[in-house]
Amino acid sequence: MIRSIHEQLKNGEVTATGLAEAYLSRIAERDGELGAYLTVLGEQALASARIVDGKIARGEDIGLLEGIPCAIKDNMCRTGTRTTAGSKILDGYIAPYDATAVSRLLEAGSVVLGKTNLDEFAMGSSTESSAYRQTRNPIDPERVPGGSSGGSAAAVAADLAVFALGSDTGGSIRQPASFCGVVGLKPTYGRVSRYGLIAMASSLDQIGPFAKSVEDAAIVLSEIYGYDPADVTTAESDGKRFEDFLSGDIRGLRIGIPKEYLSEDLDPRVRSVFETAVERFRSLGAEVREISLPHAKYALPVYYIIMPSEVSSNLARFDGIRYGMSVDDGSDRFKESDSLLETYLDSRAYGFGPEVKRRVMLGTYALSAGYYDAYYKKAQRVRSLIRRDFSEAFRDVDLVFSPTSPEPAFRFGAKGDDPLKMYLSDVYTVTANLAGIPAVSFPMGTVTEDGKELPLGGQLMAKWFDEETMLRAADAYERASAGER
Amino acid sequence: MLSTDEVKRIALLARIGLTDAEIERYRKDLSSVLDFFRELEALDLSDGADEEGVPVKENDTREDRAEPFGSVGRDDIMKNVPSVKDGYVKVRSVF
Numbered sequence: 001m002i003r004s005i006h007e008q009l010k011n012g013e014v015t016a017t018g019l020a021e022a023y024l025s026r027i028a029e030r031d032g033e034l035g036a037y038l039t040v041l042g043e044q045a046l047a048s049a050r051i052v053d054g055k056i057a058r059g060e061d062i063g064l065l066e067g068i069p070c071a072i073k074d075n076m077c078r079t080g081t082r083t084t085a086g087s088k089i090l091d092g093y094i095a096p097y098d099a100t101a102v103s104r105l106l107e108a109g110s111v112v113l114g115k116t117n118l119d120e121f122a123m124g125s126s127t128e129s130s131a132y133r134q135t136r137n138p139i140d141p142e143r144v145p146g147g148s149s150g151g152s153a154a155a156v157a158a159d160l161a162v163f164a165l166g167s168d169t170g171g172s173i174r175q176p177a178s179f180c181g182v183v184g185l186k187p188t189y190g191r192v193s194r195y196g197l198i199a200m201a202s203s204l205d206q207i208g209p210f211a212k213s214v215e216d217a218a219i220v221l222s223e224i225y226g227y228d229p230a231d232v233t234t235a236e237s238d239g240k241r242f243e244d245f246l247s248g249d250i251r252g253l254r255i256g257i258p259k260e261y262l263s264e265d266l267d268p269r270v271r272s273v274f275e276t277a278v279e280r281f282r283s284l285g286a287e288v289r290e291i292s293l294p295h296a297k298y299a300l301p302v303y304y305i306i307m308p309s310e311v312s313s314n315l316a317r318f319d320g321i322r323y324g325m326s327v328d329d330g331s332d333r334f335k336e337s338d339s340l341l342e343t344y345l346d347s348r349a350y351g352f353g354p355e356v357k358r359r360v361m362l363g364t365y366a367l368s369a370g371y372y373d374a375y376y377k378k379a380q381r382v383r384s385l386i387r388r389d390f391s392e393a394f395r396d397v398d399l400v401f402s403p404t405s406p407e408p409a410f411r412f413g414a415k416g417d418d419p420l421k422m423y424l425s426d427v428y429t430v431t432a433n434l435a436g437i438p439a440v441s442f443p444m445g446t447v448t449e450d451g452k453e454l455p456l457g458g459q460l461m462a463k464w465f466d467e468e469t470m471l472r473a474a475d476a477y478e479r480a481s482a483g484e485r
Numbered sequence: 486m487l488s489t490d491e492v493k494r495i496a497l498l499a500r501i502g503l504t505d506a507e508i509e510r511y512r513k514d515l516s517s518v519l520d521f522f523r524e525l526e527a528l529d530l531s532d533g534a535d536e537e538g539v540p541v542k543e544n545d546t547r548e549d550r551a552e553p554f555g556s557v558g559r560d561d562i563m564k565n566v567p568s569v570k571d572g573y574v575k576v577r578s579v580f
Contacts, residue, residue, distance in 0.1 A: 096561035232545050301522045312499060319500070321576055326567035328577065340577040345502035357501050358514055361492075364499040365515065375522065381530050419514055420521055 001162060002068055002216045009056060009067050016052035016067030020045045020111050023069045027113065027160050035135040036145075036155040038074045039082050040114040045069065048111045064219055066109030071161035073152050074115035075122055076102050076207070077196040085198045086118040086130040086148075089324045089351025099196025100231065101165060101207045101224045108223045113161055116151030120353045121315065122172055122200045124148050125425040128412065129355045137180060140452045143409040146176030149210070153180040156210045163211040163220050167197055169204045170303055171404075171429025174441035177210055178404035178457025181443050183474070184210050185217045188465050189436035190235045192221075193228035201310035204303075204433040214442060214475040218242035221467065235465065245468035246475040251285030253473060255460075256397035260296040261428060267407055273445035273456050274403050277477070281401070284476050291397055293389040296431060298382050303430040304423055305366050305379035312363030315356070320347025358419060387435045394463045399473055402428050404441040404457035408449065428459060438467045442474040443481070486516045 008014045024042050031037050052067035072078060075085040077095035084090045098106070106112065119129040127135045127150025135150045137143040138158035145154040149166030153176035156164050166173040168186035177184025185208045192207045199205060209220035219242070226237035257278065262271065282288050320326035320343045327334035327346040334350065337343040352360070366375035393400060406427055415422040432439035444458030458477070462470035487495075492512050496503045503511065554562060568575040 093565055094561070096557045096565070229545065229547070298525060298528065301524050304518060305522060305525075316500070320567065322574060323565035324567070328575075329567040337577060340579050341500075342502075343577050344500040345497075348500055349502035352501065354510075357499075357503075357507075358511065358518075360499045360501060361495045361511060362515060362518055365495050365519075368495070368498060378525055378528075378530070382525060382528060385530075418517070420517055423518075423521075 001212050002064060002219050005068060005162065006062070006064050006066075009052070009062065012056070016049035016056070016111065017046060019067060020049040020069055020113070023113055023160065030158060031160060033136065033141065034138060034154055034158055034160070035133045036116055036151045036158065036160055037071070037114045038084060038086070038117050038132055038151065041078075041081060041112055044081075045111050045113050048106070048109070052109055052111070063108055065105065065223055067111060068162050069111045069113050070105065071113050071116045071152055071155045071164040072102055073118055073149050073164070073166045075118060075167060075198040076165060077198075078102055078112065078115065081115065083115065083198070084132065085122070086120045086132060087351065087353070087356065088131040089318050089348070090198075091131075091325060093324055095196075097196060100193035100228045102196065104224045105165070116149070116155055116164060118151055119148035120356050121198065121311075122148040122167055122169060123311070123355050123359055125171070125175055125422050126410070126415065127151065127176075129353055131353055134412070137409045139181060139454060140409065143411050143454075144179065146179035146405075146409060148172040148176075149184075150176050152210050153177055153182060153184065156180070156182045156212060163209055163216055165207055165220075165224075166210055167200075167205055167207050168433065169200050169206075170307060170433050171426045173208050173210065174404050174429050174439060174457065174459060175425065177441040178455065179409035181455030182210055182212060183214050183217045183440065183442050184208070184457070185221060185440045185467070185471075186432060186438060187221060187225060187467055188438040189433075190233045191225045191438070191465070191467070193231040193234050195228055195230035199314040201307040202314060203310060204307060206433070214440070214471055214478050215243050215246055217440070218246060218471050218475075238465070240468060242468055242471055245472050247472060248476050248479055249285075250281070250473050250476045253286045253399065253469070254397040255281055255286045255288045255473070256291035256393055256400045257288060258293045258296060258393075258400060258402060259290050260293055261402045269447040270403050270406060270456060273447060274458070277444045277458050278401070280477060280480055281473070284480060286473070288401075289397065291393045291400065293386075293393060293400075293431070295382060295385045295389050299386055299431045299434060300423065300427055302379045302382045302386065303426070303434060304362075305375050306383065306434070308359040308363030309366045309376050310363065312360045312367065315360055318348065318351060319344055320351070325351040355419070383434050386431060390431075390435045390437055390461075398462070398469055400461040402459050402461075403444070404428060404459040408447050408454035408456055432461050437464055438462050438470060440470050440474050442478060444477075487512050487519070
């Protein structure tokens with residue numbers, strides 16, 4: 001899609017301004033119901049589009065992303081615009097700087113249409129915990145778009161942006177991509193700078209793209225990755241343009257299926273779609289074999305110890321003093337505090353929603369004296385075993401393949417008040433974050449529920465910094481599916 | 486199940502004010518998640534499991550030079566401060 005728009009821009013069939021206007025009017029028309037965006041940046045978008053049109057008019061060359069309209073998850077900073085992270089505690093926060101991933105998109109000439117909805121501080125799997133609005137799944141408006149990057153996924157699926165950025169701490173790009181029928185890519189930890197991403201769990205967070213095709217996701221990754229002095233975990237660029245690897249040829253590629261992922265209680269409809277997908281990889285010439293990830297079953301408890309521990313530390317900065325909501329803002333909305341402790345307690349009581357409070361307290365408990373060894377320390381040790389499982393698996397196979405999520409998009413409120421039910425939605429995705437490896441979700445097939453065809457994503461995971469192999473396989477699958485339709 | 490006092494202690498450490506109804510709710514929620522962690526108890530870690538996180542490179546170093554407010558700028562930072570007096574961030578007295 002990006003390539004064809006790029007060609008149309010170059011040969012004058014469309015203008016960047018016309019394109020931005022078309023997307024903005026679709027947003028105006030549809031987003032009231034859909035709820036993908038929290039902030040629409042109409043004037044800014046048109047201003048950047050006019051710059052691109054000026055370059056084209058002067059006969060200058062333009063890059064692949066120049067003039068391409070996109071959306072940014074609202075936990076990434078954009079100078080001078082409201083950045084909420086889906087939380088009341090950041091209502092009214094105006095970011096004073098750009099996240100590196102955002103500034104790289106802007107330098108590449110992409111047109112930012114707005115900021116998208118998310119679960120509060122990216123904590124959730126349905127976007128229901130956003131303090132601002134509900135986002136509907138464009139495939140079936142009675143269902144959630146997934147989360148936490150539900151707004152970005154819905155925006156791309158409903159053509160309210162050509163591509164979008166999301167962040168993925170335990171599946172927050174891949175699961176909504178699966179639910180909305182688009183491609184979602186979580187790069188290797190350290191591929192993309194986290195500077196300007198409002199931190200959730202710093203050893204797990206990673207920014208990545210949503211797109212309509214594997215090639216588009218590859219193009220976006222090529223523009224945003226690489227070393228950033230402001231994020232010490234970023235790796236030097238290896239000069240790759242990921243879209244150059246999409247040959248369509250996966251003959252001889254070794255794909256492993258973890259036997260631990262296909263337990264008896266897996267939804268038989270998901271299993272059947274997955275098995276058909278395995279056959280498709282075989283028919284494309286891949287060598288599919290069973291592998292074992294013996295510690296996979298510990299991934300969820302390990303994740304739900306490490307992530308809240310890091311959350312409790314990262315969210316300590318929201319103290320009602322330096323920025324964001326405060327009971328001491330001088331307004332008559334709140335009772336002014338009598339002490340510093342009360343400023344903290346009351347500002348955080350008002351500002352944070354229930355899931356955020358739950359995770360901050362869980363992490364505080366796991367890190368507290370007397371429990372640290374039993375929880376956090378033990379979880380870190382098991383994490384190293386999970387990583388070792390993958391190192392060993394990747395001696396025998398090039399990629400690991402699984403469903404992205406154990407189910408298709410669920411209905412609003414389906415997970416009720418039981419936090420564990422929601423957490424189980426992440427069972428296939430958290431391992432990639434714990435191990436730091438890249439993973440991509442791509443449309444694998446559909447299941448029919450209540451007369452609706454609901455998309456299901458397939459997940460390919462690859463060795464550290466080997467996004468190209470994973471994208472090549474997902475692209476080959478996408479081509480084969482297109483050929484079938 | 487966590488006791489009411491335990492939840493109060495955690496909430497105070499976490500600097501989150503809770504109502505009595507919330508304390509009851511989180512007693513239940515936190516306890517069910519902590520039970521879920523039990524799965525790790527049986528795991529034998531004698532096989533050389535270490536604690537290292539994701540392998541990342543050593544720290545980068547930079548010149549130790551003061552850069553007041555860096556590229557961001559004082560005004561844009563101060564715009565977000567909820568309570569300001571004479572150009573400074575205003576905080577309740579600690580004692």
